[in-house]
Amino acid sequence: MASGSKNDIVNRLLHARLDDEPGGDEELPQNMLPPTNYLARQVELMCNLPDEESVQPNEPVPSSSAIENLQPTNNIGGRLHNWQATKTTVKERLSFLFNNEILCDVHFIVGKEANQQVIPAHKFVLSVGSAVFDAMFNGVLATKSDEIELPDVEPAAFYHLLKFLYSDEVRIGPETVMTTLYTAKKYAVAALEEHCVDFLKSNLGTDNAFLLLTQARLFDEPQLAALCLEMIDKNTTDALNAEGFTDIDQDTLNAVLERDTLRIREAKIFAAVLRWSEAECIRRQLPVTPTNQRMVLGRAFNAIRFPLMSVEEFAMGPAQSGLLDDREIVQLFLYFTVNPKPNVGFLDTPRCCMTGKELTVNRFPQTESRWGYSGTSDRIRFTVDQRIFVVGFGLYGSYFGPSEYEVHLQVIHLATKKVCGSNTTTFCCDGTDDTFRAMFKEPVEILPHTSYIASAKLKVSSTFINNS
Structure with missing residues (x-):
């Protein structure tokens, strides 16, 4: 190790001249100049060496590579020194540049007035991910400005768009999905648009079907619109009673009312x-x-x-x-x-x-005997081989004479125990062994190859048994 104190070593390095330079004081050719970063690096390393007298005889001196890994990330001029070495993949390096001033060559002024934010970005990354950005920065009419105003875009949505372009990471939630979808469509980022639509599909329900239908029509998303309409068709009553129904626009209202598939x-x-x-x-x-x-x-x-x-x-x-x-x-x-x-x-x-042909399904060929109701439900488990709609049950009444009865009807999904349809109604019988109609308020959809339970609970004394 060189003799002298640490400060002496540093001073000698800073003021040293190359004794064997060709031509004495002549300036070196450009391709022979010692790299300044390399010289500065040596100075840094020497500055971090311990004083000679503090090194213990049996204590190993750190290698130069080990010292490099211990260096702080901040370097001269406020830039991060050698940040690339800590990022092992292209994705990590690009992700590090997200919302970062390092190598930034464009700034976006996003939002309006109090909500306005300045977001740094990199033209190359944006151009690779979006044809719109590519035309903006590299097209015939490319902008020359390093600051671009986007008053019609929400800052949070623009952050989500850039995060996706830099890292493929999707960050969307119920509050930002629609603004992110708008931004993705605006800049033709189809993959992010698809993620937004998938998020909406997975969160589609009767409580937001009309709201999402309005947005799907606004953003020209026919697949999402079709799913919303299917949800409204299947659950028309719940969808119409949802709070968001009264907020839809007139065109959406017209489109729904003109449908022939509403179940209400x-x-x-x-x-x-x-x-x-x-x-x-x-x-x-x-x-x-x-x-x-x-x-x-x-x-x-x-x-x-x-x-x-x-x-x-x-x-x-x-x-x-x-x-x-x-x-x-x-x-x-x-x-x-x-x-x-x-x-x-x-x-x-x-x-x-x-509409469609109404069919009556008989389980048994004939009627025989009778039984008494004890206030419990009578149930039949059934499956079908194609999609149908159950509109009601045929029930037997008392054999003593004409009477009116109250009945609670249910169709239950066997696996989940979910009640698919129910109604409490009345029917009148005339004392014969005919069946009498007890109807649901709306038809109940039955899916093929799925087990269901048909349940009826009557308030009567005794009836003909249903063997037909």
């Missing part, structure tokens, strides 16, 4: 549409009056199929709402009571779930 009675559709029209009047700052409600509904009002209601449902609801004029009310009452039916100006085609 028309009277309930009318009640939901009435709620939407009240909310729309408030949004437009209009008085909530029948005239204004019909005006804001537009063609959606004509999509309500009043002829599908019973006369009682029509009399108790639409006829008293004030949305129909006198002529329409008279025409609809005539439709319910006379033949041939007059033209009322509203569709009378049943919704899809109420």
Whole structure:
């Protein structure tokens, strides 16, 4: 080891000259100059060597490579020294550059006013991940500015986009998924867009089906829109009762009401549409009056199929709402009571779930004997080989004579014990061994090759046994 104190060694290195330089004081050719970083590195290493007198005889002096690994990351000028050595893969090195000023060559001013943020980025990384960024930085009309304003993008969504471009890492949640989807579509990052759509699909439910349908239509996501509509078809009542239903736009309302696949009675559709029209009047700052409600509904009002209601449902609801004029009310009452039916100006085609051939399935060929009900449920387990809808059960009544009974119907998914459909209703029997219809409010979907339980609980004394 060189003699002298540590400071003496450093000073000698800093002021040393090359004694064997060709030409004495002549300047070295450029390709022969000693690398300044290398010289500075030697100075650094010497600065970190212990004083000669402090080195114990049996204590090994750290190797130069070991000393290098112990160096602090900060170097002269505020830049990180040799950060690349700690990143073993391209992904790690690019991820390190995310939201980092190192090598940054562009800044984005994202958001508006108080929410505005300045985000550093690297043109090369962005150009590799997005055709839009590639055109922005390298196209014929490429920008020359190093600062780009994005007032229409949420800062959090832009962070998620950059995080994905730098590291393939997906960071989305319920609060940011829609803004991230918008940003991904804006910059043509299809892979992130797909992740957003998959997230929405996995979180789709009756409580947000209408909200997501509106967004899917806005962002032109037909696959997501189709899933939302399927969810609404299967669970129309719950979807219409969800809080988000009254917030949808008019085009989405029209698209839903024009469907033939809604599984709900028309009277309930009318009640939901009435709620939407009240909310729309408030949004437009209009008085909530029948005239204004019909005006804001537009063609959606004509999509309500009043002829599908019973006369009682029509009399108790639409006829008293004030949305129909006198002529329409008279025409609809005539439709319910006379033949041939007059033209009322509203569709009378049943919704899809109420169409198709109704079939009755008999389990046994004949009826024999009888049994007494004790207040417990009678159940039959069944499976089908194709998708069907159960609209009700055929039940036997008392053999003593005409009577009216209350019955609680259920269809239960065997594996999960989930109640797929239920209703408490009444039916009348006439004392014969015929079956009597007890119906669900809405058809219950039955999937193929899946076990279900048909359950009926009657409040009666005794009945014919169902062997047919």
